Structures are given as C-alpha cells and as structure tokens.
Amino acid sequence: MIEALSYDFMQHALAAGILAGIACGIIGSLVVVNRLVFLSGGIAHTAYGGVGLAFFMGWPVLPCTIGFTLSASLIMAVITQRLPERVDTIIGVMWAAGMAFGIILLDITPGYNVDLMSFLFGSILAVPASDLWIMLGLDIIILCVVLLFYKDFLAMSFDRDFARARGVPVMILNIVLLAMTAVSVVMIIRVVGLILVIALLTIPPYLAERHVSSLGKMMVAAALWSILFCCIGLYISYQFNITSGASIIACASVCFFGVFMYETIAKRLLNARQ
Amino acid sequence: MGDGSEKIITIKNVSFSYNAECILEDINLSVSRGDFLAIIGPNGSGKTTLLKLVLGLLAPQKGRVRVFGHAPSRVSDRIGYVPQQLNFRPDFPVTVINVVLLGLVSSRVKGWRFTRHEQERAREALGQVDMLGYQDRRISELSGGQLQRVIIARALVSRPSLLLLDEPTSNIDAQGQFCFYEFLGELNKSISIVIVSHDIHIVSTRVTSVACVNKNLYYSPRPELTREMLALLYGEHDKNCPASAALAEMLERFSVGRKDS
Numbered sequence: 001m002i003e004a005l006s007y008d009f010m011q012h013a014l015a016a017g018i019l020a021g022i023a024c025g026i027i028g029s030l031v032v033v034n035r036l037v038f039l040s041g042g043i044a045h046t047a048y049g050g051v052g053l054a055f056f057m058g059w060p061v062l063p064c065t066i067g068f069t070l071s072a073s074l075i076m077a078v079i080t081q082r083l084p085e086r087v088d089t090i091i092g093v094m095w096a097a098g099m100a101f102g103i104i105l106l107d108i109t110p111g112y113n114v115d116l117m118s119f120l121f122g123s124i125l126a127v128p129a130s131d132l133w134i135m136l137g138l139d140i141i142i143l144c145v146v147l148l149f150y151k152d153f154l155a156m157s158f159d160r161d162f163a164r165a166r167g168v169p170v171m172i173l174n175i176v177l178l179a180m181t182a183v184s185v186v187m188i189i190r191v192v193g194l195i196l197v198i199a200l201l202t203i204p205p206y207l208a209e210r211h212v213s214s215l216g217k218m219m220v221a222a223a224l225w226s227i228l229f230c231c232i233g234l235y236i237s238y239q240f241n242i243t244s245g246a247s248i249i250a251c252a253s254v255c256f257f258g259v260f261m262y263e264t265i266a267k268r269l270l271n272a273r274q
Numbered sequence: 275m276g277d278g279s280e281k282i283i284t285i286k287n288v289s290f291s292y293n294a295e296c297i298l299e300d301i302n303l304s305v306s307r308g309d310f311l312a313i314i315g316p317n318g319s320g321k322t323t324l325l326k327l328v329l330g331l332l333a334p335q336k337g338r339v340r341v342f343g344h345a346p347s348r349v350s351d352r353i354g355y356v357p358q359q360l361n362f363r364p365d366f367p368v369t370v371i372n373v374v375l376l377g378l379v380s381s382r383v384k385g386w387r388f389t390r391h392e393q394e395r396a397r398e399a400l401g402q403v404d405m406l407g408y409q410d411r412r413i414s415e416l417s418g419g420q421l422q423r424v425i426i427a428r429a430l431v432s433r434p435s436l437l438l439l440d441e442p443t444s445n446i447d448a449q450g451q452f453c454f455y456e457f458l459g460e461l462n463k464s465i466s467i468v469i470v471s472h473d474i475h476i477v478s479t480r481v482t483s484v485a486c487v488n489k490n491l492y493y494s495p496r497p498e499l500t501r502e503m504l505a506l507l508y509g510e511h512d513k514n515c516p517a518s519a520a521l522a523e524m525l526e527r528f529s530v531g532r533k534d535s
Contacts, residue, residue: 033366150386154372155379159362162428165329166379167350213369213412216386 004238009125013244016127017230019135020191023184024200025208025223026146029215030177032205033157037198039076039178042091044185044197046072046098051119052105062131066138066186072098073182077175122193122245124234131190138183145176146219153177154215191230192245200226203252207259229255280307282436282466283328288337290323297323301337301491307435310462310480312497313470315487316507321470322358324487325440328468329355341436351380354429354465356439364414370424371396371409377428399431400424403457418445422454430461437461439469455479474499474507477528499528 004010031040050068054061076094080087118126146153155163156170164170188197208221233248240247283305290298297320305311315321326332327339330346342349354377374396375388388396400406403423413421422445429437439458443451458467459480469476477484477497486492486503494500504521511517 033363147386148384151376151379151384151388154368155376158366158368158373158376159357161326161331161357161361162355162376163379164331165350165353165355165357166377167347168379209367212367213410214372215367218367 009127010234010238012127012129012132013124013234014231015132016124016135016191017234017248018227019132019139020184020188020200021204021226021230022139022223023135023142023187024204024226025221026142026219027177027181027184028201028205028226029208029219029222030146030153030157031181031201032209033215033218034177036177036181037202038088039080039091040181040185040201041198042076042095042098043069043073043178043182044189044194045095047182047186047189048102048119048194049098049105050102050186052102052109056105056109062134062186062190065189066183069182069186070179073178074175077178081171081174118193119189120193120195121243122189122191122196122248124191124230124244124248125237127190135187135190138187142180142184145180149173149176150216157215192248196245196249199249199252200229203256204229207256210259210263225252225255281305282307282342283468284338284340285324285327286338286340288327288334288339290320290327290332290334290336292323296489298327298334298487298491299489301487303485303491303493305466305468307466308462308482310458310467310482311469311485312476312479312481312483313468313485313487314472314474314476314507317472319488321472321487322440324491325438325468325470328438329353351432352435354432354434354437356425356429356437356442358440358444364416364421366413368413369409370405370411370413370416371400373413373424374399374427374431377431395433396427396431399427402430403427419447419450422446435465437465437467439467441471442469443471443473474524474528499525501525 005014031037047065047069049072050065051061053059053068054064057064072094076091079090083090152163152168152173155166155168156173160170185197185201188200192200204222204225205218207225208218212218212221229248229252233251234244236242236251237244237247281304283303285301285303288298288301289296301324313321313324323332327334328341328346330339330350339346342352346353371393375392377399378388378392378395397406397409400409403426405420405423405427408416408420408424413424416424422442426442443454446454455476458469461467462480469481477499481497484494484497484499484503486499486506488506490506492500492503492506494503504525508517508521511521
C-alpha cells in the first residue's frame with residue numbers, strides 16, 4: 001500500500017475520498033435527519049442529465065454537471081414547497097426525466113464516450129488535480145454555510161413548525177440545503193458513481209447517528225466513517241483490482257449490516273437476560 | 275378574567291380554506307392579558323388551523339389576526355409554542371438542553387454556539403418544569419411525559435407573555451394530566467395561555483374561558499359549555515335520540531352554576 005501512495009493517481013484518489021467524505025458527513029447527516037434520502041436520489045439521477053449536456057455541448061463536465069444539478073434541485077425545492085402532498089411523485093418524475101435526458105444527449109453526441117461508465121460507477125482513480133481544487137472549494141463553502149446557520153438548520157431539522165414560529169427562514173434554508181445536497185451529490189458521483197451515491201450519503205450518517213448527542217457530532221462522525229470507507233475501499237480496489245466505487249460501497253454495506261446485526265443480537269440477548 | 279384589560283389576540287372576520295374546503299368561517303375572537311382560554315373541537319374542526327393563524331404559520335384568506343397589536347410573525351419572540359408532539363422524531367440526536375435552547379433561536383442571531391447566558395436560561399426553564407437533572411440526556415432516553423415537559427421548557431425559555439399549546443396532554447396519563455393542568459394554572463399567574471384540545475373535560479380545569487370550534491366559533495367568557503357549543507361539537511339531536519340525554523347531562527356538568535369540586 002505504501003508504494004501505491006507514491007503514485008499521483010493514488011494520492012489524488014485519497015484526497016478525493018477525504019474531500020467527498022467531509023461533504024458526505026455534513027450533508028448526509030442533514031439529508032438523513034430531514035428524511036430527504038429519496039429526494040437526494042432524485043437529484044443524483046437528474047445529475048445524469050448534466051453529464052449528458054456537458055458531453056453534448058463539449059463543456060467541462062464537473063462545472064456543467066454542478067450547474068445543471070443545482071438548477072434541478074432549485075426547481076425541486078420550489079415545486080415541493082408549492083405541492084407538499086405531491087413531493088414523492090414529482091421527485092420520481094424528475095428522477096426519470098433527468099436520466100432519460102442525459103442518455104438521449106449522450107446517444108446523439110458523436111464519438112464513443114469512454115467516460116460514461118465512470119459516471120455510473122465512479123472514477124476515483126482518475127480524478128484530475130483541477131477537480132480536487134473544485135471539491136475543496138465546495139467543501140469550504142458547505143462548511144461555512146452550515147457553521148453560520150447551524151442553529152437554524154438544527155431548529156428546522158428537529159421541528160419545522162416550531163422553527164417557523166420562531167421566525168427561522170425555513171423556506172430559504174430548505175432551498176440552501178437542497179442546493180448543497182446537489183453539489184455534494186455531484187462530488188460523490190466523482191468518487192463512487194451515480195448508482196452508489198445514496199449508499200455513501202446514508203450509511204455513514206446512519207452509523208454515526210446511533211451514539212452521538214448532537215447533530216454536529218453526527219456530522220463529524222459520519223465524515224470520519226465516509227473517509228474510512230473510502231480508504232479501505234481504495235485499498236481493496238488496488239489490491240484485488242476491483243472497481244473502486246463498488247468496493248467502497250461494499251465496505252460501507254458490510255459495516256452497516258455488521259453493526260445492524262450486532263445491535264439486533266445484543267438487544268435480544270439483553271432482553272433474554274432480563 | 276381580563277375583562278376590559280389589554281387585548282393580546284384579536285381575530286376579526288377570519289376565514290381560512292384549504293384546497294377550496296372551508297376550514298374556518300368568519301371567526302371572531304379576542305384574548306385578553308391573563309386569560310387561560312381553552313379552544314375545544316373535534317378532530318378536523320379547524321382548531322389547530324386557528325392556532326397556526328395566531329402563530330403566523332398560516333395566513334388567513336379573509337380577515338385579520340393581530341397579536342400584541344402586530345402581525346403574528348413580528349412578535350414571535352413573545353409567543354411560546356408547544357406543537358403537537360409528533361412533529362419531530364423522538365430518536366433525533368439531540369440532548370435535552372439543546373432542545374430547550376432551540377426556543378431561543380431567532381432569525382437574527384447566527385453561529386453554531388449558544389452563549390453562556392442562553393445556557394443559563396435554558397437551565398432555568400428546565401428547572402421550571404422540574405427536568406434539571408436530565409439536561410445532558412439524549413431525548414430518546416426520555417419517557418413521553420418527560421419529553422412533553424422538555425417541549426414546554428423550550429416554549430418557556432424565551433420568557434413569552436403568551437403560551438400556545440396544541441393538544442399537549444395526548445401523551446400523558448390521567449394522573450399526569452391533572453398535574454399538568456395545575457402546572458398551567460400556576461403559569462397562568464404570569465402568562466396568558468391558549469390551549470387547544472379535543473377533550474371537553476378541559477373545561478373543568480383551571481381555564482378561565484372557552485371557545486368551541488367546528489368551522490364556526492362560539493365563545494364563552496367563563497369556563498362553561500353552552501347549548502350552542504354542544505350543538506356545534508356534537509350536532510343537533512332529536513329528543514328520542516339517546517345522544518340527546520347524554521348531551522343534557524353534559525350541559526348540566528359543564529355549564530355555569532355547576533358545583534365546583
């Protein structure tokens with residue numbers, strides 16, 4: 001493993017894992033406690049439309065995808081606030097429409113697109129330095145926004161009606177949260193791919209949530225879990241020549257089921273003893 | 275009873291509909307400083323909607339709501355709100371004292387830390403509801419009744435002059451409810467209270483006035499139920515209907531001149 005770290009692509013991969021892990025921890029925690037998992041799934045698949053658009057127009061992929069996903073998330077935020085009882089349907093429609101839009105654009109783009117698979121399954125081993133800088137910038141923005149509005153996010157996540165009654169601008173915060181989710185989703189797509197983005201956004205926060213006493217600690221713990229999964233997944237991927245995205249998620253999933261089973265059995269034993 | 279004293283809530287000709295369905299129709303109500311008003315009505319009668327109008331969470335399509343003489347959203351600092359309990363997940367990763375501190379969050383102050391002074395006030399509010407020993411527990415470790423007290427501390431921490439409660443006793447057993455109403459009665463010495471409930475027995479607690487809501491509203495400045503209110507709650511019944519006898523008995527129990535126990 002040590003000699004692997006002397007390669008540039010491996011250093012970049014580790015850096016990408018850490019940067020994506022930080023975003024996962026912060027945004028994933030907010031997504032999980034606000035029950036926006038399905039919505040982030042919708043955003044993730046809509047992102048594919050952005051990828052298609054970038055290839056079709058010949059624009060740089062990461063900024064274009066971020067811009068496209070950001071706009072999609074804002075539309076979702078507005079629609080879900082206008083029609084709260086239709087949220088799941090609308091997310092489902094945008095989910096499918098974004099995907100189809102992306103595929104059609106890629107179909108009519110001339111030439112063979114090698115990079116396509118990397119957006120489905122991630123390409124952490126091929127992250128250029130320029131993308132790392134963008135990811136770092138986005139991490140800093142997310143961190144600043146969440147620190148500045150931490151109390152408001154906490155109030156909104158815990159009890160929306162009460163927060164609104166206290167004068168917290170819940171509507172704006174909700175839009176900001178969805179925008180940050182969009183940005184994080186695009187970042188995580190880089191690392192583990194579109195298909196697996198939900199796992200990395202939900203498993204670390206789930207593991208983190210059980211024993212922490214605050215949302216802030218949950219974010220830190222979730223970020224650490226994410227980084228751990230990325231490191232172990234990368235190692236396995238390098239040693240056994242497995243797709244990196246899949247091995248990162250496999251690692252997270254094994255951990256998830258392990259903890260889940262351990263807790264279920266421990267609870268049974270505890271009940272049996274009483 | 276607050277007769278002639280300062281009006282802190284005035285609701286004038288307010289109507290509210292949701293998806294073309296009229297929930298509240300031409301409501302008039304005023305609450306004076308020192309009142310302890312119970313708003314009762316069956317499920318779906320619009321009583322929670324009425325409370326949300328007073329909080330400024332909803333805006334009326336017709337009419338006007340004023341709290342302390344202003345639009346409700348401008349005086350959120352002076353209103354303490356106890357929502358229905360299932361508004362949040364009881365397994366949310368948050369400690370008791372941090373839940374109470376959320377009662378001090380406002381649109382003006384930013385940052386991620388609460389000040390020492392705010393922490394002190396939160397402890398004070400927890401002391402008021404007798405939950406001081408639990409401040410560092412995670413809320414998932416509390417019982418329903420304990421959680422309810424924490425939620426009330428959250429409403430009290432901003433030292434409001436008006437407390438609004440929405441079905442606060444749904445998770446409390448009968449004995450706990452008695453204590454709870456006594457507690458509210460004590461609070462009422464310094465704070466005006468409006469409590470929403472579907473339980474008409476609330477009339478026999480320490481409330482000072484009653485409003486019955488079922489799309490329309492009937493108000494009584496005394497803790498009693500009138501014939502009109504019962505008709506609003508349970509409908510008109512023929513003399514031969516068994517409900518008629520039950521309603522007559524209820525009227526006897528909950529009207530003026532009843533023996534105070």
